Amino acid sequence: MPVASPRPRIDVPAISVYDQIFGTLGPEDSDRTAVTDSATGAVVTYGELRGQVDLFAGALSSRGIGVGDVVALHCPNTHAFVVAFHGIMRAGATVTTVGSLNTAEDVAKQITLSGASLLFTVSLLGPNGADGAREAGLSDDHIIDLTDGESGLAAMLQEGHEAPEVSFDPATHVAVLPFSSGTTGIPKGVKLSHTNLMANILQTLPQLQENGQHRDSVVMAVLPFFHIYGMNTVLNTTLANRAHLVTMPSFDLKNFLELHQAHGIDFAFVAPPIAVVLAKHPLVDEYNLDKLNTLLSGAAALDHALAAAVQDRLGVTVVQGYGMTETSPVTHTGIRGTTPLESIGLPVANTECKVVDLTDDALGEILPPGNEGEKSASGEMWIRGPQVMLGYLNNEEATANALVGDGWLRTGDVVEYDHEGNVYVVDRAKELIKYKGYQVAPAELEALLMTHEDIADAAVVGFIRDEDGEELPRAFVVAQHRDGNPVEVDKEALMEWVAERVAPYKKIRMVEVIAEIPKSGTGKILRKDLRGVPVGADS
Template sequence: MVFRSPYPDVEIPDVSLPDFLFADLGDRADRPALVDGVSGAALTYAELAAAVDRVAAALAERGIRKGDVVGILCPNSPRFAVVYHGVLRAGAVATTINGLYTAHEIAAQLADSGAKLLFTVAALLGTAEPAAAEAGIADVVLLFADDTAPGRPTVDDLLASTAPVPDVRIDPAVDLAVLPYSSGTTGRAKGVMLTHRNLVANLCQTTPALELFRAVRVLAVLPFFHIYGMNSVLNHGLHTGSTVVTMPRFDLAAFLGVIARHRTERVYIAPPVAVMLAKHPMVDDYDLSALQLLFCGAATLDEELAGAVAERLGCIVHQGYGMTELSPVSHVIPDLRPDVPLGTCGVPIPNLECRLIDPATGEDLGVGERGELLCRGPNVMTGYLNNPEATAATLDEDGYLHTGDVAVFDERGFITIVDRVKELIKYKGYQVPPAELEALLLTHPGIADAAVVGVADSEGEEVPKAFVVRQEGEPGLDGRQVMDFVAERVAPHKKVRLVEFLDAIPKSASGKILRRELRAR
């Protein structure tokens, strides 16, 4: 059975993302496009479009050509948007990187993507420089002129370029725009190949349901390196003529202060922020009366929690579903549908076909039955970079993407995510691939075998738990030593939070870790 959107299919323009957003500014030209939530500095749409052209020209002048990959390791700011769209305007591909990554993790992404240049900020040079060196990148450009890093090229230098804007012909359906990294349904992080058409399509697909997202003030605290912040917040805000107010990182007091000061009407968050908004006494100290809609994504939001936030803030609280491989949205609760239960992820977006299958047999399932969610549409990735095996395991011959999540459709067409087929752990909305942590644990001389699964902690948050088999002769190895070993080598969200020692890791006859048995413990 195929499940479809209650909305009719939409037309998707055959253009690049920069042309889609900036070719015809109309009455948006003098409207603020981006505002730095901390300093208040603003860029109008006309200024943004001009800056994007200058960066594209300067990149071409530096030898960046169509199809080249450029790394962006920067916190949210208006200049992130300038650089990001400048890269795409030059015909290059942006690979956006988590600012919490270690130098080794950054280098791995730069090397795997084949990046030729890296944008960063002075505060991240301590990891960016060794990472660039390890990946063989000599060209590192700072977003801002900063006297703590004198003599380095900056975006100001690029904006001063008088070179012509490159005349690049983009085939939207074929040419890549971005290479964010995702663990997909399992394994290590992989480069997700998203074309210009993928991103443009998802903006067009989500617009009919997001009726309150028109020329409003949108808070962008979700990181732009993540596809959620990148396309659903930044690009969709620009598409709808809104003003995107940026924050470089989340801090509750600063977050509440920006909402109050800038009167932001629409705010995008992940579930951990919803918990604070429901319970923290600080919330009552700020005027949040401008807030119309709070949208939660990246992980499932509990219906009771959503209701508590909505009641306390006096606004609409909705959620949706998606993944990097879907550019990212596939399902959403429409803005003006109060009949949709808060615990669901809403309805499929236009131009999308969904199926539910039995994970064991592949048999199609219907209304009220639980099965793995499959999606097919113009927003589905073209595949994983240099990884045909992972691509084949995720995209089937009919073009359906196997999400690895178990869902159920009710008789009204609303979808609820109820379980997970895939091994991926979601910690505070961030992806944690068990295989990466397992490989790291096995490098410890005192560990003979290891497995990692996601388990619920005392607050209901999914956290990585390691099951460890000690090497013979290593009886003194304890949980704290294991956690410290991992913490020194990975980004904070990937830390192992719990450790249990076993005599053996349960595995199938083929040697596959039996994760369900471990989770059942």
């Protein structure tokens, strides 16, 4: 049987994201600080932010942008992103957010696929945004640098245009069009409606509150707003909670720690790579993080040992959540003090999940939960709820493969669940290594490697051996530094160390020592970049 959420059901009103976040803003909240932009020093209140969003929407409307238009936004986590993002939706248009590190070719491809007629970018990100837009056929007057004094954000707000009256169906109108990361395939445009985003804000808000985020919280916002986790969980849901966001355009450990100390940040959203640094880097000990209360980790699975190491070092509570672009994003969250550290917890309100057998001849068979103290067999997690996407843009085949009927979405993630319904992520189905018929989860081996004193970071991928076509677990590791220098990693000793701690078929068969594990902006390991690395290519 599917596992239904134990949370009380919520009503999702038929209104826009703007109406939920800013339309409910009362006089008592207008003077509360909404955003502190660490890059520019700008500090805006909720009342000021609403006014700026309205003016930006008016400026767009005066340029003919409205319902039916798509606008691309190429901007890091700044005050400018917040205003432009919400201003575009307030004008009735659709936002397609572009990754900060995208190449010009990537930008051109996304603008072309999304049908965007206008691009907002910033000089901080270099020329790739503008170059890509031109390559996609946009003229210079449809490429706007938000930081430009004559035509950018400030100039648009000074035009003084009132926000337009717009009309659309929140359940079917596409509010945002983020593109999937492409780490496991070709990027696809994900159509998310206002109702999708609205539902997930209302589903996630009580979970954040249960985990310690409150109206007087100061919240770290370093996870990129262009990605759905940063966009709807970090940005939108925190604004809906009327808390104070401190934005960072990119992660830098020293700046990250300084901002926590200076602003008394008590709630931080992180991804596992940040958790790794917080657990292991010596610089952390030089800062006062006493105000920090909760770390909510998402975007990838976090191992129990690593979560515990962060908790013990910082004296905080670590909680995991789960989501994906196709679910706006949150489907599960843990609750501090009750959910096992390594679990993503239970479904959020109005959400069901089931774990389905992965074998080809039994696809669709629901696996039962484990007995008390045990977990179920591994299977693919399927999700049903109001946060599930409308579908992929202009891709009926991919949509049909993901949305399999009766409201169910296939996540592609392999999970297990216990007798209480708590879910444990094993790995991506496409990333499992098949060794002699056995399934080996890279995430399990990566988590083990991270507990070794000589290893600062790790990734595991499959390597196809030419002579017999056998797939072998191959580890890439980053050496820990001591006294300013990397330690020497003994590869044979490391493989023996792993072998002593895992089943024989899970043993690592190859090790490469490299300077850095390639990752996306949200912390996902870019395994496709590692698979092509020649054997013996230590850096």
